[in-house]
Amino acid sequence: MTRRSRDVNPSDSPPTMNGGGTINDIARLAGVSKKTVSRVINRSPLVQQETREKIEALIREVGYVPDPMARGLAFRKSFLIGMVYDNPNAQYIVNMQEGALDSLRGSGFELVVHPCDSKSDDYIDGVRHFVLQQRLHGVILVPRVSEDSALVEMLQQVGCRYARIAAVSLDEPARMIATNDRQGAVEVANYLESLGHRHIGLITGPQRYLSTRERGAGFLQALAKRGLELPATHVVEGGYTFESGVACAEKLLALEPRPTAIFTLNDEMAAGVYKAAFRMGLSIPEQLSVVGFDDSPLAARLWPSLSSVRLPIRDMGSFAAAMLIAADGEARSVPLIAPHLVVRESCQSPV
Structure with missing residues (x-):
């Protein structure tokens, strides 16, 4: 009989550092525990603002960065955000990616993309394989895959958080960006x-x-x-x-x-x-x-x-990524998207 290893609490297994110093050095200089330093690194809301600022200042001063492999082992996942799309408009997707990267920059998370053909019979299986293979922290669903309830049900079954972008609200506010x-x-x-x-x-x-x-x-x-x-x-x-x-x-x-x-x-x-x-x-x-x-x-x-x-396509990608990397329990504002007509030179009254 094989023995199952117990689940690891991320705060119990703080990441090691591969820059100038270790987490122990930061904890000693700040006069706090390693667990507190780990919480700051991992953006936990359970740290007082004054303590957080002190630790972040020391991190910058010493100049180390978290080891992503160690963080992944501690959290039993990778620090990756996925973007799944089936959209024929290349510029739309580029703008969406740029927005997501705006929010991920400096967070320790990276973006990986998965183009797919939602008309294919096995496309949901392909997304499932992508999510599980990459051990994604969460996934951004771009129209039109964001409108697919079967895809969303699969993500819920495998325990992957998601953010949907669609023309109208299709889900709970914490998971939804409605573009109206x-x-x-x-x-x-x-x-x-x-x-x-x-x-x-x-x-x-x-x-x-x-x-x-x-x-x-x-x-x-x-x-x-x-x-x-x-x-x-x-x-x-x-x-x-x-x-x-x-x-x-x-x-x-x-x-x-x-x-x-x-x-x-x-x-x-x-x-x-x-x-x-x-x-x-x-x-x-x-x-x-x-x-x-x-x-x-x-x-x-x-x-x-x-x-x-x-x-605001770039903003939509940014909002979606921010939703996914927000700490559990952190208050999240629901973005209000209000499209409007920009009048230029291509219209006039008929002759």
Whole structure:
């Protein structure tokens, strides 16, 4: 019969140090126990602020860093935060990663990423293997995998903490960042109608994305409130990619009467509309107004610059990472995401 080793309390097994000195040196200089130093290193809320500041000052002065291997053994996990995504927009993912790194910098945690295909039958098994192999401290779920209840149930079963980012709230506040996408789409509808546009086209993302359904419904319902009903021919499903934006715009711009404005549910597809308009000899905004969503760096680089709904993607990644590395019992504020339209040069009243 094999004997199971008893669980190790992290505070009972403080990490060793591989810089200038040891944890014993810091404890002796600070006049505290090794357990107290370990709690400061591991961001425990159970240390008085004055003591914490004193120990942190000594850590900087002596110049040592915790040994990550020893910390992992003590905690029976690695100091890694995972990011799982299935998103065709590369810039969106880059911005999300940069935000997560903003929060992790200096914390002792590192970020590892796991792209996946959520349409694959075994993708949840692949995420499970990733979580268990890396012994993740927690995982950031990016749309659209964040919308998958089966994936969340698996993470709960294996005991991995998570932070979900989605267009609406799908979970407890401590695990959820809701981006309120519908609000931004409503603002676009009101703006285009106020300019006098009556023939409007809409390029959506894939319908399996919650963001598509929220943004599209918000836009159409807001137009309806202002007395505008879009014909089915004026709503075309894209793939959140540049190429799909070109193809969808060509369909819309072949209609009679031609739309005087097109709203795309992300900026990549809006750039595709620019290309289609150029091919057809249409000038923006004189003959066609265009609005995107996300306000990615691309929006300001297009010519004329693109009006787009600003979604603070980098902040969203930062908030999610901060949720995961917060100490148990630590008070956490729920971030409020409020998308809003940034008006640039791509829109004007129809001629």
